[in-house]
Amino acid sequence: MTTAEIREKYLSFFESKGCKRLPSSSLIPDDPSLLLTSAGMVQFKPYFLHVKEFDPAYIGATTSQKCVRTNDIDIIGTTGRHLSFFEMLGNFSFGRYFKKEMCTWAYEFSTEVLKLPKEKLYFTVYLDDDETIEIWKSLGVPDDHISRLGEEDNFWRAGPTGPCGPCSEIYYDQGPSFSCGKPDCKVGCDCDRYLEFWNCVFTQFDGQEDGTLAPLPTKNIDTGMGLERMAAIMQGVQSNYDTDVMRDLVRVGETLSGKAYHSAPAVDLSLRIIADHSRSVSFMIADGILPSNEGRGYVLRRLLRRAVLHGHKLGIQGPFLSNYVAKIVELMGDVYPEIVDNRELVERVMLSEEQRFGTTLRQGQHYLQEALTSQVDDGVLPGEIAFTLHDTYGFPFELTREIAAEAGVRVDEQEFKACMEQQRTRAREANTKDAEAAWSTYGGVHAELLKRVGASQFVGHEQLEAQARIVALIKDGAIVDVLSEGEQGEVVLDVTPFYAEMGGEVGDTGTLSTAASLARVTDTQAPEKGLICHSVTVERGAFRAQDIIQAQVDGLRRKRIARNHTATHLLHAALREVLGEHVNQAGSYVGPDRLRFDFTHFQALTKEEMLQVEARVNDVIGQAIPLTVCETSLEEARKSGAMALFGEKYGEKVRVVSAGEFSKELCGGCHCNNTSDVNYMKLISQSSVGANVRRVEALTSFDAFNYAAQHIAVLDDAAAMLKCQPLALTEKLNQLLAEVKEAQTTLKTLKAQAQAKSADSLLDNQEISAAGYPVIFGTCSDADAGALRTSWDMLRQKMKTPGAVLLAGTNNGKVTLLAAASDEAVDAGFDAGALIRAIAVHVQGGGGGKKNMAQAGGSNVNGIDAAFDAAREVLGCRHA
Numbered sequence: 001m002t003t004a005e006i007r008e009k010y011l012s013f014f015e016s017k018g019c020k021r022l023p024s025s026s027l028i029p030d031d032p033s034l035l036l037t038s039a040g041m042v043q044f045k046p047y048f049l050h051v052k053e054f055d056p057a058y059i060g061a062t063t064s065q066k067c068v069r070t071n072d073i074d075i076i077g078t079t080g081r082h083l084s085f086f087e088m089l090g091n092f093s094f095g096r097y098f099k100k101e102m103c104t105w106a107y108e109f110s111t112e113v114l115k116l117p118k119e120k121l122y123f124t125v126y127l128d129d130d131e132t133i134e135i136w137k138s139l140g141v142p143d144d145h146i147s148r149l150g151e152e153d154n155f156w157r158a159g160p161t162g163p164c165g166p167c168s169e170i171y172y173d174q175g176p177s178f179s180c181g182k183p184d185c186k187v188g189c190d191c192d193r194y195l196e197f198w199n200c201v202f203t204q205f206d207g208q209e210d211g212t213l214a215p216l217p218t219k220n221i222d223t224g225m226g227l228e229r230m231a232a233i234m235q236g237v238q239s240n241y242d243t244d245v246m247r248d249l250v251r252v253g254e255t256l257s258g259k260a261y262h263s264a265p266a267v268d269l270s271l272r273i274i275a276d277h278s279r280s281v282s283f284m285i286a287d288g289i290l291p292s293n294e295g296r297g298y299v300l301r302r303l304l305r306r307a308v309l310h311g312h313k314l315g316i317q318g319p320f321l322s323n324y325v326a327k328i329v330e331l332m333g334d335v336y337p338e339i340v341d342n343r344e345l346v347e348r349v350m351l352s353e354e355q356r357f358g359t360t361l362r363q364g365q366h367y368l369q370e371a372l373t374s375q376v377d378d379g380v381l382p383g384e385i386a387f388t389l390h391d392t393y394g395f396p397f398e399l400t401r402e403i404a405a406e407a408g409v410r411v412d413e414q415e416f417k418a419c420m421e422q423q424r425t426r427a428r429e430a431n432t433k434d435a436e437a438a439w440s441t442y443g444g445v446h447a448e449l450l451k452r453v454g455a456s457q458f459v460g461h462e463q464l465e466a467q468a469r470i471v472a473l474i475k476d477g478a479i480v481d482v483l484s485e486g487e488q489g490e491v492v493l494d495v496t497p498f499y500a501e502m503g504g505e506v507g508d509t510g511t512l513s514t515a516a517s518l519a520r521v522t523d524t525q526a527p528e529k530g531l532i533c534h535s536v537t538v539e540r541g542a543f544r545a546q547d548i549i550q551a552q553v554d555g556l557r558r559k560r561i562a563r564n565h566t567a568t569h570l571l572h573a574a575l576r577e578v579l580g581e582h583v584n585q586a587g588s589y590v591g592p593d594r595l596r597f598d599f600t601h602f603q604a605l606t607k608e609e610m611l612q613v614e615a616r617v618n619d620v621i622g623q624a625i626p627l628t629v630c631e632t633s634l635e636e637a638r639k640s641g642a643m644a645l646f647g648e649k650y651g652e653k654v655r656v657v658s659a660g661e662f663s664k665e666l667c668g669g670c671h672c673n674n675t676s677d678v679n680y681m682k683l684i685s686q687s688s689v690g691a692n693v694r695r696v697e698a699l700t701s702f703d704a705f706n707y708a709a710q711h712i713a714v715l716d717d718a719a720a721m722l723k724c725q726p727l728a729l730t731e732k733l734n735q736l737l738a739e740v741k742e743a744q745t746t747l748k749t750l751k752a753q754a755q756a757k758s759a760d761s762l763l764d765n766q767e768i769s770a771a772g773y774p775v776i777f778g779t780c781s782d783a784d785a786g787a788l789r790t791s792w793d794m795l796r797q798k799m800k801t802p803g804a805v806l807l808a809g810t811n812n813g814k815v816t817l818l819a820a821a822s823d824e825a826v827d828a829g830f831d832a833g834a835l836i837r838a839i840a841v842h843v844q845g846g847g848g849g850k851k852n853m854a855q856a857g858g859s860n861v862n863g864i865d866a867a868f869d870a871a872r873e874v875l876g877c878r879h880a
Contacts, residue, residue: 001234003245006114007064007089007227007335013109014062014091017101020055024065024336027287028296030638033160035296036284040065040090041163041203041222047094048163048203050217051635060093060221066336068280070299073306074398077272080232080239081192084303085280087227095218102200102221103135106170110198114234120173121145122187122194126154126166132202136168147187156201156222163216164207170198172233197233198225241272245331249275252327257314270310277307278324285349286342288582290600290692297692302396304350305357309399312361319354322347345580349692352602357394364393368400372407379408383415390416391423445477446527453492455530460497460508461629461670464553468493470545474533483519484542490533491519491543497553498534500526504588505565505669510553517541517549558670560592563700566627566659566672567617567681568595571698572643573663574616575599578609585643586693590669594684594699601694605686610696614683624676625660632656634666642666680704755780755787759794766803770876771828773821774803777868783809785855788818792853796822804830806871808843808864815843815858817867826851830875838874842867 001009015021025043027036034042040063046052054061065088076082093102110116118140124147125132136146148154157164171187171194180191187194203220205213231243240246250261253271261271281304284296291301304321311320325347333340371385381404389395401411453471473480475489483489491512498521501507507524512534519536526532534551536543543549568590576583579601587598605613634654638644642656643665658664659675672678682704685697699707712726719726722736762778769775776795780788788807795805804821817840819832832854840846845858871877 001114001231003227003231003243004335006230006234007087009113010089010109010225010227011062011064013113014060014105017091017105018059019062019091020058020060022061022063024063027066027068027284028289031162033162036068036070036299037065038067038069040067040088040224041092041201044092044094044222045162047092048216048220048222049206050094054094059096060091062089062091064089064227064335066283068284068299070303073302074402076276077269079192080241081195081229083228083240083276085276085283089225089227089230091221091223093221095220098219098221099132099200099202100135102202102223103132103168104139106198106200106223107136107139107141110170114230116172116233122147122171122173123168124149124154124171124187125168126151129154129166129168129202132168149188153188156199157207161207161209163203163220163222164205164213165201165203165220165222167199167201169196169200171196174233174238178238192238195229195233196226197229199223241275246275248327248331249279249324252324253311253314253316256311256316256320256323259314267314270314273310274307274314274321274324277303278321279328281307281321281350282325282328282339282346283336285346285582286336286338288584288600290349290582290602291353292690292692298396301353302398304353305394305396306399306402308354308357308361309403312365319351319358321350321354325350342580342582345582349582349602360393360395364389364395365403367393368395368403372404372409376409379410381409381411383412383417384419386411386413386416387419387423390420445474445479446531446533449474449479449492450528450531453494453531456493456532457495458497458499458532459495460499460553464497464510464555464558466495466497466551468495468549468551470543470547470549473543473545482542482544483536483538485538485540488535488537491521491536492531492533493549493551496524496532496534496551498524498532498551499553499558499670500524500532502526503667503669504568505561505590506592508553508558508561510551512536512543512549512551514541514543514547514549517543519543557592560701560703561590562670562672563678564592564595564698565590565667565669566675567621567678567698567700568597569657569663569665569667569671570617570620570659570675570678571595571597571613571681571696572599572665573659574613574620575601575696577616578612579605587689593703594697596695596697598689598693598695600692602692604688605694605696610683610686613696614681617681620659620662621675621678621681623660624674625662626674627671628658629671630656630658637666640664682707751787752790755791756794759791759798762791762795762805762807763798766799767872767877767879769804769825769828769830771825771830773825773828773830774799774801775875775877776803776805776807777871778805779808779810779864781810783816784811785809785816785818788816788855789820789853792818792820796820804832804875806835806868808867810861810864813859813861815845815861815864817843817845817847817856817858818853819849819855819871820853821851823852835871835874839867839870842870 011021025037029037029042047054067086067088068084070084072082073084076084111118122145123136123141127148127150133146154167156167174193174195179185179193185193201222203222204216206216208214228240228243232240235243237243241250250271253274254261259267261268281300284300289296289300291297325343329340329343368389375382375385386397386400389400390397397416404411449472459466470491471494472492473483473489498508510521512519512521518540519538521534521536523535568588572585584600586600589596631653637654637656641664654666655668657667657671679701681698681700683696683698687695689695715726719729722732724732758780762776765778766774766776780791788809791807792805802822802824804825807818809816817836819835821830821832831851833849833851836847836854836856840856840858842863843858844860845856847856848854
């Protein structure tokens with residue numbers, strides 16, 4: 001049976017039992033406690049918890065889930081079982097069926113559909129699960145094929161918290177040839193004889209952070225059957241890498257490297273690692289994960305670089321991973337269409353990362369090999385070496401450890417971690433210096449104030465002016481009763497229309513006033529969530545706690561900020577549309593003067609892409625789409641397709657800002673009423689702010705119009721200077737550049753001719769050294785070091801007897817001295833470096849070099865003759 005046939009038989013079998021076939025979920029789990037999707041049940045957590053209710057028309061669900069597990073990357077390839085990417089066949093019940101049905105169906109599928117010999121099947125259950133033992137016995141499983149195992153083996157969790165429960169596993173006896181040979185070898189042994197292929201989890205608890213187990217509302221089923229393991233069993237092979245899908249990927253490596261699988265252990269290891277890692281990397285990128293130095297991006301980068309390293313070990317030259325993508329699409333694209341849809345993205349990210357790593361790989365390997373030769377003490381490589389490789393060459397620590405292990409060397413991991421922590425400490429100190437100074441000044445007054453007066457009520461989405469009561473005043477980090485004229489401090493109101501800086505949007509400015517007093521609000525911040533503080537300078541009168549004041553936001557400034565914030569949302573949507581759905585926000589700045597947007601992408605935008613993005617945003621602006629704002633639950637917002645920042649902590653209620661169907665984001669900021677209010681957006685720059693993170697900056701409305709007008713004025717001036725129309729500037733400049741290039745070529749030819757003529761004249765200035773070889777002395781005007789070297793090349797060819805030269809070049813009041821000689825003159829004792837050092841003082845300069853060529857620079861043109869005379873004395877020259 002092929003892998004595809006096993007997958008389809010499994011899904012069809014459980015469909016026939018009443019389960020709904022669902023697609024695999026993303027490798028990016030909708031669960032902050034998990035880094036990557038590593039089990040089929042991850043997408044069903046809400047159903048186990050009954051936060052969501054499953055379709056009542058079905059008794060459960062069945063899926064083929066793509067998974068990535070990285071806790072054992074180091075041993076991938078060393079055994080036939082371990083993979084970083086694998087497919088988990090699963091079926092799930094949310095209270096509609098439980099142990100009896102699950103065990104019965106698992107046994108039926110194994111023995112009747114897959115036709116596995118019953119005598120080769122073995123079963124394990126949790127220690128005190130007598131009920132499941134009786135079920136297996138009722139199906140005909142003999143006592144000696146059932147074992148009890150403890151929590152480590154037979155109690156399953158998908159993460160530190162959430163749905164979990166005891167489980168029962170099914171093993172296949174591959175026979176004595178797979179055994180470790182130990183007398184006590186049995187089910188549960190680490191060897192390959194008894195291969196676990198199916199896990200039936202009886203999910204009935206909700207694991208809490210404190211380790212307790214709370215009963216779930218219903219008893220559920222979560223089962224997983226490893227597709228690759230079952231393919232190995234059904235195809236009668238000893239390793240997952242010998243199954244049809246993985247063997248085809250191994251074959252790609254054989255073709256690229258010219259080396260055969262099963263020819264040598266080292267070759268086998270590298271071919272396996274690349275086959276496995278290429279699949280993981282392809283699916284991770286297709287789901288929107290990009291290489292980075294943290295989180296799941298680091299896992300991706302580590303897998304990709306490990307694959308590249310093993311490609312180099314096999315002798316594969318240049319980027320090669322895209323060859324695997326084509327085969328993965330061919331083998332798995334019909335089941336996982338995202339790998340087809342995002343094939344171009346996968347290949348481009350791979351190429352970008354391979355090129356980035358390839359430039360440092362050889363340098364890093366050379367550095368490591370030198371260290372392994374000279375800096376190993378008692379079989380241990382200092383952790384500082386591993387840190388330098390990580391920090392300077394981009395070598396993941398795990399790669400260093402792996403290469404060192406091949407040489408029989410252990411890396412001092414504790415020292416490496418200490419170096420990493422020192423670096424983090426330095427970074428924290430640099431980044432938090434200002435924050436610590438502020439904390440020292442204010443002494444936590446804001447946290448105390450929030451407890452005392454509670455959160456401020458923000459009404460600024462609806463109005464720019466409000467009557468409010470002063471609930472607290474702060475000056476120099478202390479709560480005060482009054483702020484008087486000329487003083488600066490912070491004002492906390494019970495109600496405020498001022499937006500506090502948050503989510504990249506700057507804080508509002510404006511005024512606070514009474515009939516007798518006026519304070520200028522210079523900034524608005526929320527130092528504690530919910531506590532809005534207005535930074536003020538009192539310009540007239542005084543303000544006291546409990547005063548009733550009028551709060552007025554600077555409306556024009558707010559309008560400019562709102563335009564830029566709405567444009568940021570449109571820009572985000574346009575970037576995803578043009579570049580792909582891997583684009584996600586990685587930071588932003590929204591001010592009255594401009595907007596800045598950071599996003600995940602693996603290379604600089606082309607000119608055409610910039611124009612596309614800009615045109616798409618302005619098209620939406622021109623459509624005059626009304627912006628709608630609604631408050632809803634986070635779950636409903638996600639269902640509606642609203643964009644949310646991964647890792648951001650949202651409350652029960654969230655605010656969704658939509659521009660029709662084009663843009664929909666969770667956002668608490670200030671926006672226009674209609675896209676047309678933005679007027680116009682102009683992208684003005686792009687740059688890199690980190691690995692796979694790009695930054696664009698833009699202007700809107702009148703700022704964008706002014707920017708365009710200034711550039712048009714510059715173009716008009718340039719066109720007037722060149723006496724052409726503005727639209728003909730490019731053609732005119734190309735014409736002028738061609739003329740300049742032609743003139744430079746002519747000048748170069750004339751200079752070469754002049755140098756040749758000069759060389760001919762210098763041949764007449766030959767003198768004979770005391771050692772008997774000829775020496776030419778000469779001065780060349782308007783000549784730098786390069787011109788002098790060219791003159792030497794010409795002279796060397798024209799000299800009848802091999803000899804030496806001492807040339808002086810003058811240029812803009814500076815002197816360059818060049819001493820050079822043939823091999824014969826050097827053998828006779830000429831030392832250009834020593835000669836230059838001896839005579840450079842006469843031109844008030846210095847220099848040096850090798851015996852056959854050296855040069856010096858100086859500032860005394862009048863000292864050239866003295867330098868030549870000194871050289872004659874050193875060389876013992878006489879006229880020929």
